[in-house]
Structures are given as C-alpha cells and as structure tokens.
Amino acid sequence: MGDSESESEAPKVKLRPIVRLGMFLISHSHLLSVVCCTAGVLTLLLLPLLAKNTYISENALMPGSANPMLSSQEVSEANGLVKDLTNLDLKPMASGIESQRLIAQYMSNLGAEVSFQKFYPQSNQFHPLHFFSSPDSATIRENISCSSFGLNTVGIIRAPRGDGKEAIVLVTPYNSEKIGLGEALSLGIAYSVFSLLTRVTWLAKDIIWVVADSKYGEYAAVDAWLRDYYIPVFSGLGTQYAEMCHGLEENTITERNMRDGFKRAGTMAAALVIKVVDRSEQFEDSLSIYAEASNGQMPNLDLINIVNYLAVHRQGLRIKVEKMWSLLNCKWLMILGEILESLGHLAKSLNPQWKFGIPAADYVEGTATLASSLYYQALGIPTGPHGAFRDYQVDAITLEISSRVSSNNKGRQNDFLLRGGRLIEGVIRSVNNLLEKFHQSFFLYLLTSPSKFLSVGVYMIAFALLVASLPMVAASLYAHANNLDPSFEKNKSNHPASAANELGITLRSWKWLYAAKKVLVVHLWGAVVLLLPYFICQIPNCTPTTSFVVWVLLSIFSLLILFWILGSPFYYVNASQPQQREWALLKSVTISAAFIGLCLMSVINFATAEIGALLMVPMCLMAHPLKLDVKSRKLRKFSRVACNLALGFIGFPPTAFLVFKGVFEGFDGISVSDFWNWLESIWAWSSATYLYIGMIHLPCWILCIHVILHPC
Template identity: 25%
Template sequence: MALVLSGQGEKASPVLQFARKYCAHIGYFLGLLGFLWLLVLPTQSLSRRTYLSENAMMPGQVDVGFGSSKHLDAMQSVEHHGQDMQKVFGQLGLDSEVQRIDGGGINVHGVLRAPRSDAVEALVVAAAWDTRNGTNTDAVRLLAGLAQYTAEQVYWAKDIIFLVTDSGERGVEAWLRAYHGEGGVLRERSGLIQAALALEMPLAGAYTGLALHFEGRSGQLPNLDFLNIVKHVARQEKLPVYYHGLPDMPGRAPGVEQYLRSARLLLSQVRAQAVGSSVGVHAPFLHYGIDALTVVGLQAGGGRARDLVAVGRTVEGTLRSLNNLLERFHQSFFFYLLSGNGGFSKSGLFISIGNYVPAAVLLAAALMFHAMDLWWRQGPDVTRAESPKDRITRINTYHGFLRSTLPGSIALMVRVHVLGALLFAIPFVVPKVVVSDSTTTGYMFTMFVASVTLMLHLSDSMWNPKVASDWRQLKALVAVYVAWVVALLAVMNFSLALAMFAVVGLPLMLTRAADEQTRWTRGCTLLMLAAFSPMVVLTAIRYLVGSEAVGGSSSLFKTFLSDYSLFGSPVYPLVCLVYWPVNVLCMVIALMP
C-alpha cells in the first residue's frame, strides 16, 4: 500500500523511483506482452499431445457387440415424436418414469439396474427430440437401441439412465433438479451420476465423423480424460472426431494455414466459454458438477461415411470404459484449451491452464501498473516536486487533496453501480410476460437513457470550479477494480476474462491516454466508448453475427437472462454490474476537466 499511496518521493528506494518513472511504460509493455502471448497459442509451441491419465479406463480394449437385429428392431420401434418412450423402456425391462415439466414438455427416463452393484453410481445417456439443427429422431432411435443392448449384458457395475426430453436443455435442467430433490422428487432414480453422454444425430443415415461439444453455460468443462476416451474409441470405428466440428488441416499443410486453423478452433472455444453457448443437452450436467459432453454426427467432410451402428458402437465402447471408472474423473485436466484435433494416427493437442492463463494475468497486471502511474500523477503539481524543501507543506497538501476528492470519486463509482444493480433487477420485477424477445430493444434503450441521464446529472458537479476533482484518481480506482475482476475471472473462466478485458479494460486504458485533451480527442474518445458500449456491442452481435452464433435463440438479452436464471451463468450479471457501469465511468473520465 505504501508503494501505491506514496505521492511524495522522499527517501524512496531505487525500485520505487524506477517504478514511478517508468510505471506507464511497464503497464503498456505488459499489455502488449499479454496480447503477444495470446498470438503464440495457435502456434502450438505451448501445446501438448493429449493422453489418458486414468489407465483403468482401458478404452477400445473390449469387443463391442452393438448392431444385432434385436438392436436394430428396438431402434425402429421409435417412429415419431409422439412415441411413448416409457412404453419402449418398459418393454426392455427398465424402470421408467414420465416427468411433467412446468411450462410444458415432458421428460421420460428409464433406469437399467446394474446386476453387479448396489445402485450407488450411475451413467446417463441423453437425447432431445429436437435440436437447433432440426429433428433429432435418429439420436432417440440410437438411444433405444443402446437400451436394448445394455439390457442384455450382465457386466455393468453402474446403473445406466436413458433420458429423452422434448424441451432441450430446459428439460434436462428440470430433470436434474428433480433428481437431486430440488424441484420435486423422481420415483425411479439411481445413485451419484458420474458422467453423462448426450447424442445429437441429424437425419442422414450415414456420418463422416463426429463433433464433440463440451462447454457449459458458465464455462465449465468436463475432465479431459472423457474427451480422450470418446476420441480413442471412435478411432477404433474409423470415425474421425473433431472438436467443435472443425477439422484439422493435413499434416503437411503450410504453417500459416495450420496456424489459422488452430486459431479458429481456439476462438470457437473462447467464444463458447465466454458467452456461455453450448450445443447439446450436456450443459446442465456440467452445472451440477457432472462430466458431460455432446456427440454430434457430421454429414460433411472427407472420409468414408459410416452408418448409425458405427456411432452406436462408439457410444457402447465409451460406456464400457466409463463402467471401469473406480471414482470420479480427477487425474486429468479440468481447465484446458484444445488447439488441434490430431488424426487417426495422432492424439489431439491441448494447452493446460499453466500455459494460457499468464496472458490474462499480464493483462490484469497492465491495468494495475496503469492505475499506479495515474495515482502517483494525481493532484496539484506541487505535490509531485522532488525538492526536499517544504516537505510537510506538500504532504499536507497531498493528503488534503485526497480528503477532498477521494470520497467523491468513490461515491461516483458507487452511484453508477447502484444504477447498474437497478438495471440488473428490472427483468425480475416486471411481469414475466413482458420479458420476451421484444425486450432487447427496450432494454438497450433503457441502458442508453440511463447513460445520458447520468451524464447530464453529473455535468454540474464535474464542471463546478468549487468541487475539487481529478480524472486520474477516478481512472486509477476504476482500473484497479477492473484488474481485480479480470484476475478473478481468469482462474474461473479464462475466456470470459479475455472478453471482459476486450470490452472493458482496453477501452479504459485508451481513455485519456494523454494528459492533454482537445475537443477533437474528447469527441473521438466518446465515439470509441460508444462503440464499445453494451448497447452497440450486443446489438451488433445480434444483427451482424447472429445470436445463433453465440448459442442464443433470437435475443441475446433473453439468452443471457435465461442462462443466468437456469444455469447461473455470470454473463448477465457482469454486463449489468461491471460492463455497463465501467463504460459509463469511462465516459465520465473523458468529460472531466
């Protein structure tokens, strides 16, 4: 604290003198170093080959048996959306139950009781009737065939739960709540769910590969061993597996093309984790701490097409490996980025948290050094004189300046964040019928009106000569606040930390980067801040990129609000409580004399 609060410089150590002189340069250097670190990630110099940490899983070392006529008959018994899956599960000897969902929709699940256990552990195979890509009937048929196959075997050490929903992630969330006794109680249930596998098979009949989607709504990830098991088992069935459905370039492709392909894969993961989008019904399981992922059949791409039986054998082999799991996944990584798919002869590539999180740490450190430089340069020029004369006078002047300005700066930050809290609470106060797709425009308009009103309200105090104020002090406080937000997010959701720095930290550093400001530079700064405001950014994503690209339906506001309400996603609170308030504070800093 002495390093940050010292404003005088008497008897300063050489380190403090050096820091005070070059603090601004250090901050910008660390920011540049953080960006360069991000640019290095797609080069694969920080990547490692994926490997299986849990040797007891033994993937691909069993003879698979799925695909007989009985299994195909069970698949054909599912004909249309209205098929009574409870009847299908009952005919197979499973303990089945139908769950009615509040707001419409049903879940049907069947429990295969393992003959070699006491129902303390379970695995889940889930499928939804419909997905964002269309009907998912083939996945439900495959699930019925797998239920037929597993019911014939006696080597299962864990119960297997087959779940079919017609409400997507909302239905799975309702089922999990009831399963854990949070919203009703299921009559037919099992023990602790160790892993879940979701199926999504477009109506194709044949598939050239499989896509793995694994991010949760709050940035959670399954254990890396789970992905490695599916990839290894699929390799035995000659089915290439692609993360996010993005194939790799050939091994002899030019280095630039390989870099761009790896960067595209990394960007897709960063976008999915930061925004909270997901593909498949695996996301609610991750919210409950259950390792889960979605397997999606791919129709395009090179290679020989395989039928639905090959996909079923892949799922069977995965279940056989999960059946060997002695305890929950714990040996491999829970924080990672995947930089390459590999191929039939090579493992995939991953970047561990120790290799990518320093980028976010450097960006947060850049904000901290920027704040220290601003703090030392605040106040009248007399408080920064190097002469030892009149030391007591300068110290009193400095602390008097802090006493007169610091409460106002803190009160301003609190005032803006209280208004952000009110914006956060609006959707929970108005009737639910009002919170619909049409609310996005109204909500953005509310943010705009709140921003302009706050500007007009503060204009009198900012330009009042009787009120002591210093934009450096306010910017330093905001920079420290944003640095802590980025640093805390980096250890929980690296991608969200990067997104917050891009839309909040970077504009903050560019605001009044120079001490002298003209009308032209002030106008350009306000235009830059308006371009980075939530109103413009969210609207641009919706109309230029499309909300489907980030996992939404038709409204980003509705998507963020729904993810927060159902899955506890932090995106909506961060928009209201950090993103918008800091953007407004940056505008205040730009307008201050």
C-alpha cells in the same frame, strides 16, 4: 550549526528492494503498459502454436483395451425399435404416449426397471432473486392443459458387479409428437448398447437410459429429470394434475410403472447425450462434440479424450468441434499464419530440435476453433442438454453423429448402428473402469482442435499480461496527481512545513474519496441497470426494439437521478476552483475498479474476463481529456483523440456486440433488437456475462467517457 550539520550528515534510509521495484514500475508505467498490452495481444495470437496434443491422464480408463462385444444381434433388435417408431410416426392417429409406451415395453423386455417422470415446461424468464439459483421446481406455466406436460421414459440396469452407489447415464432426446429418422436412429444406438449391457458380467456401475421428451426443449426435459433425481418432490400441483389428466388403461405397463414412482440409481459418474442428425452433404460419418456448459464450465478433458480416441482409432469417424467459420476465410489471419510458418522453418534450420510453428492452414483452423471455444465459454449458455448435468458437477458431453443413412438402405443403417453402438460401448466400458470420479485431467482448458488443447496455465498468460499494466498506471496517476496538485503547493507556501504536509495529505485523501465516491455511484447504477429488464419484461406486447429503447432511456434517467442524489454534492473541495488533476484521480480509481472487476470475473468465467480485457484495458489506459489534447495541437495528441473516440465507440456494449456480430456473421440484417435478444438469452440462462456487462464493463465505459469529456 552542529544540529544542522548532523542532520545533513545523517544517513539516508535505504529502501527495500521491493519498494524500489515498485517505484521503478510506477515511474515507467506508460512504457510498461504499452509493452504488456502488446505482449498480451501477441500471446493471444500465438496460443494455437502453444497447444499440446491431448492424452489420457487416468490410466484406469484404458480406452480400446477390450474388443467390442456389440454384435449384429443387438443391431437387429435396435433395427426393430427404429422400424416400430418410424411406422408409429406414420400413423395419423398415433399420440405421443404411444411412442413412450413402445419404448417402455422394449426396455421392460430387456429386464430393465422402467419408470416415467412427468414434468411441466417452466417459464424461462429473468428474475433477479433466482439469478444464481435453480428455479422452484413447483413453478409451472399458467393455463396448463392435459397435453401440456412432458413425459420422460427412464430405464435402469442394475450392475451385476456393483453396489448401486454409482451410475452412468445415457440420454437420447426425442420429440414425442413427431419422431424423425435421426431421433429414431439415436434411440436405436442407445437401445443396442442397453440391450448388450443387460447381458454382460463386467458391468460395475448402474446404467440409466433417459429417453428425454424434447417437445418443450432438450435441455428442459433433462433438467427436469435431474431436478427430481437430486431434489425429490413428494407432492405438488404438477404430480396431482398429471395423474388427473391422463387416463391410461389399468393393465398397461405404463400405468403400473407410473404407480411405482420415481426410480433412482447411484451417484452419476458421467453422462453421454446421443443425437443423430441427417447431413446428406457429408461424404462420411462424422462426430461433433459439444462440451460447454453454463458459465464456461467444462467436463473433465479425459471424457473428451476417450471419445476422440475411440471414434478415430476404433470406429473411423471424423471428429469435429465448433469453429468460428468466418475466421477460416480471413486473409490477415492467413498472412499471419504464413509468417509464423516461415519463422518456424527458420527456427528449425537453426536448430532441428526447436519445434516452433505449424502450417498456415492449421494455424487458421486452430485460431477459428480457439475463438469458438472462447466465445461459447464466455457466452455462459450450455451448447446442449449436457449442460444440465454440469450444474450438478457431473461430467457430460453431447455426441452429435452426422449420418448419411436413408430409410431404404438397410445395410448402411446396420453399419451405422454398429459403429455408433460400439463407440458408446467403449466409452461406457472406460468409465466403468474408474474407481473414483474424473479428476486427473483438466477442467479449465480451451480446444484448438479435437486432439489439441490449451491448459489454464498457458492461456492465462495473455490475460495476466493485459491486466498487469492496470495497477501500475493507477498508482502512477495517483502519485502524479498528488505531486502536482496546485492547491497542495499553495498551502505548502503559506503554512509551516509540518502543517502544510498534514493539510496536503488530508486534502489529497479527501480528493481520492471523492473520486472513489463517483466510481461507487456509477457501479451502483450498473446494478440498477441489471434489474431494469425484469420490469421491462412486464410490459405487454413490447417488441425487442422498443424494449431496448426503453432500457436505454431508463438507464440514462436513473444515472441522472443517482448523480443528483449521491454524486453532485461536495464534488470539489472548492467548487470555485476545480482542480486540474481531478480527472487523473478519477481515472486512477476507475482503472483500479476495472482491474478488481476483471480479476473477480476471471474466477467465475475466465473466457468472459479474457474478452472483456481485450476491450476494456486499452479503453481505460487511453482515456484522457479531449480538451487537453486539442489544446496542445500536436500530432501525437490528435492520434490519441482518434484512439479514444474509436475505443469509446467500440467499448459501448451494444456497439461492441453489433460490430462483432457483423464481423463474424455479416452486417446484413443487423438491428438493435439483436442485442436485446442476446441480452435476454444470457439473463434467462443466468449467465455471469450478464453481471459482467452491467456491473463491470458498462460502469467503466461510463467513467472512461466522463474522463474523456472532462472539462479540466
């Protein structure tokens, strides 16, 4: 009696506050998951309201602090180059080497060091061993001919006040086989600045002007030059074959510089890609900025800020960034913008210091720009040749200037060259002031307009709210499945207390391992699915539709094989009595895997993780066996059945792609081949989104479908 009384009077162990908090969150996980998901979506919709005005973080940049020095003299010289190039393009017998010789001659007349860089177009095909590494520089296409290589022309100005350790790069892509007016004007702008910089005394960084031969693609030409700049190739098939092919005259500047070899300057501080496009429908000159590089990498925001400031406040250009144009005409988005605008007016009436809300039109435009910025970062494909620089950690952007210049209007052409040249001069002068690399401003950001941005500390809130519910629900499911395990209750009644507890813990641990084993098998299958396109590409004359069908069939077959080898033996502790809560353990492990995968993906490409969380989190949380919901015959259960079917349909990667493509671009002409072409493009560019689809999203979708169709 004394022992029993002492045991009953023994003080209860007081749990730590963090343990009590964890128990509270787990016990209310369903309510908290609804709150977190709703808050995450609302936060994402409110992001345009939270955008801040851009500002120059690095004081040394001082954009616009000096008057531009570019004058009509440099513009006149640039006009001469434009005229010679356009006249050369009109000659029927003119070859690409003639234009390169002409550009090299103009560079040499300014006193620049001129060199040529020969490159071959590389086959841009998927190879699993080269996914996150640069392809071999000696790998070229088969059956090459004398006209099958590109030739970049490079001019270097040595800074009079520099030590040769830093450089600024100008890139002007052009097609050597056919030069249009826009390409000639971009060369003219770069030449006018190049001409000025040969005479200034304030230059402290070397200037490299790369005239990239873009007949095989703008990115390929720039990437080939950067590869040789950072990874010298002293001998190889490409160099030997190129020298064998081209028979240039011995006394030409081209042949002399070819013998001089590849010329280099210092470490690159920044790079500007200059392109001129003809937009005759525009009523004014405008400037489009492209900044996205591979896997969502962005240049330092200060580089965009100085371009925006100089273009707007010094040259009077209208700045544009990419938008999701379909969202501009979205009615529900306009209604939401009007509601937020009304709430902003109400908040201002209550307290004038509350600055909440923006005009509805600005909200819609900001949302369209934000969606475009998210999309292109998540896509992981560079939006221009500047992406090649970002792979070497060089801040670079592409400046696409829209021109209304015609070949007959010389006055308009002079004004255009003057404004464009002064813009580039101002940017170079600001970068020239830097004593170190860009580091003060942001590298992780989203744009909502050319002059507004969202830092990572703001837009990560939406992602954090979306994924916060996953570990809580996973822990709740695990606890619920173990506490209500019928086999554990049966063993508890037939054995002593200590033995029953020990046996119950053992059984529960094994069941968790069985669920983890199945999840692991499915994720291994995802890795197999990632490798299948490499073998499908070897099939000759295979259309995209056929490739997609073969990929789906092989994926299904490989999944069945893996389950037969790894997944089916010892699936249950007692195969004759499958446990009612086995699906809960499987869902718990699936949600845990989804949480880990999304968090890892957010480190590689945050935009991909953000979009993936919008699709995956509701699908993982709502997954529930249809058989149990149908048996209950309640309206709430049937609504969950409808949600599961809808989320399962939309969550399938090909379906999600086609639905989003139809919403944003229209459903006319959509086919399954579009998904294969898109998939082929992201794996060819080594986009991490390709890994996300195969290693995270698709396995979690399969597991959620398995939970939904579980026999119970």
